[in-house]
Amino acid sequence: MIEDMLRTPAAVQDAERHTAHNYHPLPVVISSAEGAWVTDVDGKRYLDCLAGYSALNFGHRHPTLIAAAHAQLDKLTLTSRAFIHDQFADFCRELAALCGKDLVLPMNTGAEAVETGIKVARKWGYQVKGVPADQANIVVAEGNFHGRTTTIVSFSTDSDARADFGPYTPGFRIVPYGDLAALTEAVDEHTVAVLLEPIQGEQGVVVPPEGYLPGVRRLCTERDVLFIADEIQSGLGRTGTTFACEQEGVVPDMYLLGKALGGGIVPVSAVAADTNVLGVLQPGQHGSTFGGNPLACAVATEVVRLLATGEFQRRSTELGERLHTGLRGLIGKGLVAVRGRGLWAGLDLDPSLMSGREACERLMERGVLAKDTHGSTIRLAPPLVITEEEIDHAVAQVAAVLAG
Template sequence: MLRTPGAVRDAERWTAHNYHPLPVVVSCAEGAWLTDVDGRRYLDCLAGYSALNFGHRHPKLIEAAHAQLDRLTLTSRAFIHDQFADFCKELAELCGKDLVLPMNTGAEAVETGIKVARKWGYQVKGVTPGQANIVVAEGNFHGRTTTIVSFSTDEDARADFGPYTPGFTVVPYGDLDALAAAIDENTVAVLLEPIQGEQGVVVPPEGYLPGVRRVCTEQNVLFIADEIQSGLGRTGATFACEHEGVVPDMYLLGKALGGGIVPVSAVAANADVLGVLKPGQHGSTFGGNPLACAVATEVVRLLATGEFQRRSAELGERLHGGLQALVGKGLVAVRGRGLWAGLDIDPALMTGRQACERLMERGVLAKDTHGSTIRLAPPLVITEEEIDHAVAQLAAILAA
């Protein structure tokens, strides 16, 4: 007797419906593969929205977690623990920044970035008190807190959660002229995803990010790059900004930083920016806890070798080559970089949800977004053969 239907019913009965998951109930995983409660295996082509860049249960990350579990898991930031300085130092060096502020979730990192930018604006730039504004982009996804959804353009994320937090100006993504025009004397930051993930892996026009960097420098405005999904190897470089030689004033990091084991996020910036925070002005009980630092330090060391960035770049070429061959054969468009792709399916064939359900039936897991678009973000440990398998299954459902 199959266990999946009952487990799905129980989940539906006891949880609020904030997600619409596929009807698969995972019980264990290894590398790029998941196994459900009935023993069926699936190729994971979502990787926890990039939280599992190093695959499920990477041996070095599991070893680091086990070792730390036997010693110390939490102190709160009331004390310093022996994993803290190494993590902050090694992540700062990876980012090329002076300082790191560890937090837990991506949304918490974004909120921290917003608070730091405002404080920097008042204390360093001299913005009129209470008037700081931040320029953001249409189609953004930075999290789901009340402040963040206040500047979302996705009505599902935003509707009925007002009153909304002021202090944000929304401009079209990729439109440098609109962004420059939106900056005024009270603008403290531009907050952007270098590639928009939730919107469907949207890569901005060539020259856009360097243009943003130039405008921010000229106008004395912080450039904050939300690399929570795009960073840490996903696009074939440590950070997606690197593809155009851009260095932001502040990195917002998360997801893969926790190695798929614990939630870890961080803000990285130079001392003239992060240094505006003083004790008691911002904090987090679990931020930078010993277990998180132990795992995340090992993540940083894996990235420091460059192996995973190279894998993403090389295997990404294979993935995108296979997907481009399907344009006109059920796919309308393919976007992305490295092992990250947004696919627009011909809406006359099926919705994105239907495509993901049909892929699931063929043993491949992906996620839909915005109607007929699906996203692929397999773990960076995936093999050439597994990529070819995933593309073949996609081709099969498009031809059915």
């Protein structure tokens, strides 16, 4: 039988045999990819509508980014920050310009960028704002997802991410997302920062109420508090603008960036802020051996240049309208709600039909890859290189799954 000749089942078992079970992946084993499509070990093609949680905004193996990686591999890959390399200045200068900030601090992963933001905010609070030693607090939102380090899960409200990892790091206050009154109440004279996702991705692509982000910006300005925007998933073109904060004309004091910054090739993250904020760090107080390495900088500089053209932001806006129009047409036909901006959508399924996991398994069978979250919600975040026809195909497969 054909099923007996497939390589996928054995490959799935082999992958699970010596791996800690910290993920529950769909049973697909990908071996190659290009653009918005991936191919498994049995030759079946799938439309990738997750894009590495937005790490693949520019699609798989974007030729410009692959060329930059190949060229740098032949020259220099790592120096450590003990020395300066010839790719470093261009990356920092061009990313700072894209963000409209003075300085950039390169790291590797999104969680490292968040940890960096927390440390910088606390140091700024003590040295600039004058908060008494060890009294700083940072206000965060319920439903947040900023990473999985011990400090970050200390202010998570997701039991899977948080349970059994204590004792937890103090210094955080959690308020409902989108509730400006609760946020205002939580901020006091020892608050050094408000740390938020402009759109909560892991929670199901939750968009805050209109006026919330501008309200946060005003509050932070009035109370001398840093507004830190975690744009690791929402930034770099995903929502139709370079940063999701731009959708409401808001400029935070600090951007936390990652995922798409590495072009889907290498892990790259960064913190961007002005000198009066990032300038509090002095040599030896924070760092990373691989942060800002030559290979990462070569790829990430090309990412910044792709974004500087505005092409991908326009694609996200225009194609996002097509995606959301198609998905909204399925409300009442198995969907109960659709949220998001640009090429990013959270779909709430009628839980009586199936779970989000079941929906993703059925989509996989139909050649579309997506990811579930929180029971009956699935997320779609296709690469920004997706075409109109491919969007229509994805929506059609969602409709087919809902129809049973």
